Amino acid sequence: MNKFNPSSAIFNSNNGDEYNGVNVSISDSATFFFPTAQDMEATFNGENPAFLYSRHSNSTTAKLAQALAAMEDTEAGIVTSSGMGAITSTFLHLVSSGDHIVSAHTVYGGTFAFLNNWLKKINVEVTLVDTSNIEEVKAAVKPNTKVIYTETMANPLLKIADIPALAEFSHANNIKLVVDNTFTPMIFSPKRLGADIVVYSLTKFVNGKNDMVGGAILADQETINSMLDLNNGTVMLLGPTMDSIRASMVLKNLYTLHIRMQKHSQNANFIAKKFKEVGINVCYPGLQDDKGYEVMTRTMNKNYGYGGMIAFDLGNFEIAADFLKVLQQKGVGFLAVSLGFYKTLFSNSGHSTSSEVPSELQQKIGITQGLTRFSVGLDDDIELTWTLIEETLKELKII
Ligand code: PLP
Numbered sequence: 410m411n412k413f414n415p416s417s418a419i420f421n422s423n424n425g426d427e428y429n430g431v432n433v434s435i436s437d438s439a440t441f442f443f444p445t446a447q448d449m450e451a452t453f454n455g456e457n458p459a460f461l462y463s464r465h466s467n468s469t470t471a472k473l474a475q476a477l478a479a480m481e482d483t484e485a486g487i488v489t490s491s492g493m494g495a496i497t498s499t500f501l502h503l504v505s506s507g508d509h510i511v512s513a514h515t516v517y518g519g520t521f522a523f524l525n526n527w528l529k530k531i532n533v534e535v536t537l538v539d540t541s542n543i544e545e546v547k548a549a550v551k552p553n554t555k556v557i558y559t560e561t562m563a564n565p566l567l568k569i570a571d572i573p574a575l576a577e578f579s580h581a582n583n584i585k586l587v588v589d590n591t592f593t594p595m596i597f598s599p600k601r602l603g604a605d606i607v608v609y610s611l612t613k614f615v616n617g618k619n620d621m622v623g624g625a626i627l628a629d630q631e632t633i634n635s636m637l638d639l640n641n642g643t644v645m646l647l648g649p650t651m652d653s654i655r656a657s658m659v660l661k662n663l664y665t666l667h668i669r670m671q672k673h674s675q676n677a678n679f680i681a682k683k684f685k686e687v688g689i690n691v692c693y694p695g696l697q698d699d700k701g702y703e704v705m706t707r708t709m710n711k712n713y714g715y716g717g718m719i720a721f722d723l724g725n726f727e728i729a730a731d732f733l734k735v736l737q738q739k740g741v742g743f744l745a746v747s748l749g750f751y752k753t754l755f756s757n758s759g760h761s762t763s764s765e766v767p768s769e770l771q772q773k774i775g776i777t778q779g780l781t782r783f784s785v786g787l788d789d790d791i792e793l794t795w796t797l798i799e800e801t802l803k804e805l806k807i808i
Contacts, residue, residue: 413710415480415595416667422479423472423660433660436460436467436653453639465637465645469653473660477615477625480663481590481607483600485633487626487644488656492591492610493519494649495624499608500524500556502636502643503585506532508555513540513570514774515563516589517610518765524558525765539774540575541568541701547578556585561599562592562701565720565758565782566775567692569701572708576603591615592748595670596713606632613784614717614749616659617669623651623659667713669787673749674714676794677785681719683795687808691721717786718748720758723779723807729757733781735801741794748784753794758782 426434441460443449451457460467466474466487474486489495500523504510512524514537524535538545540559550557557579559570572588579586580603588599591610599607609615611623626636626644636644644650674695681693694701695715705715723729733755737744742753746762756762759776766776788794802808 413482413598413601414712415482415598415710418479418482419476419663419666422476433469433472433657435657436463436469438467439463441467463653464648464650465639467653469660470651470656473651473656473663474625476660476663477609478627480595480666481600481627482598483607483627484630485628487633487636488611488651488659489624489626489644489649490651491622491649492517492589492608492612492624493523494647495608495610495626496520496589497523497527498636498643498647498649499587499606499626500528500533500558501647502632503556503587503606504528504533507553509534509536509551509553510556510558511536511538511540511546511549511554512556512558513560513563513568514538514766514770515566515568515776516558516560517564517591518762520558520589522765537770539568540570541704543571543574543578546575550582550584554582554584556587558587558589560589560592561597562694562705562716562718564592565762565780567592567694567699567701567716567718567720569694569705569708571704572597572599572602572604579603579605592718593709593716595667596674596709596716598710600627602708605629611659612749613747614670614673615666616662617666617749617751618658618662619747619750621655621658623655624649669751670713670717672787673717673785676788676791677717677719677783678715679791680783680785680795680798683799684719684721687799687802689721689723689802689808691719693719717784719783719785721781721783722777723781726757726760726778728805728807729779729781731805732801732807733757735805736798739797739801741797741801742783742786748782750784751787753786753788754784756782
């Protein structure tokens, strides 16, 4: 299981373009012509595979989808214009009015809002649980449960889901397991661990430059085909299509993802240990006493470390806000949402990316007022970065 190498899979999946270009060519066409009306009709009927219209797919978006499918070891994929485009299309594909979803309560705020607020419009019921606790998941399932949804490393508390255990339970109950791998590309291969569908925000680590928004759905060929079906396919009909220029950008960045993930992880591990040493309560699943350490070590691909995200509690919002303001002034990183950037990004989770979660639930699940999230950057001199962080902690009398 752990021998799978997602980076080699990417390298083997694309070999330049049809004109011997080392990068793929950018498709500049919304529509495609056919030699005859009969050929066109055959494509509409699914009997003549050909590019038809770029909301569906084109040669550039198809290449990116193919490379991501190789990375996740799925048969096929679709790339979308945002992570939310991928996630909402997947839910809408899998559920109908009257169905039920069991989801992690600690998910990205936009996903939370869709599950908790928007799906009510179409009478889909959602139960939110701690998916790192399989017993909670089992207790929440009902006869009409169609989907179990989790993030590999749950945002923002970095809890680790036991995907093999969730997959075993889901499949025994005829439920689809959907996993968001945005925080941990290459580190986890959810489909190989039993997930049915893997979704992504490519905006984060995968692209790594914060210059675009994108997403992906990776699954078996039948699922992908049905999502792209001309008459019923959720992606085809809702139209969250990725642009070819963006797709070619993401594809180029994919070839350096393994090196970036290793460096993000190495730096995050260093900073997490330092926070711990100075007595700050820190969550990082690479620390041996972290709740997620055992399950992550057992289920991860071994070459990429424990990821670039850390979360820690500074006690209250005002202190956390001051701390982040000074860190930004000192050039440690940016006070900005999002993650997976080459510079460190930081935010106060409860007052930003998890603000969609009602405050009582925030309290219940441990999103405290002072909870601060770092997406640790690719800093070459991480010791210098820590010096600036420690100096700030002392200046503000946090330590
Ligand atoms: N999933 C996770 C884990 C995220 O952190 C985000 C965005 O922050 C999304 C999905 C949504 O992705 P996008 O912003 O690309 O729509």
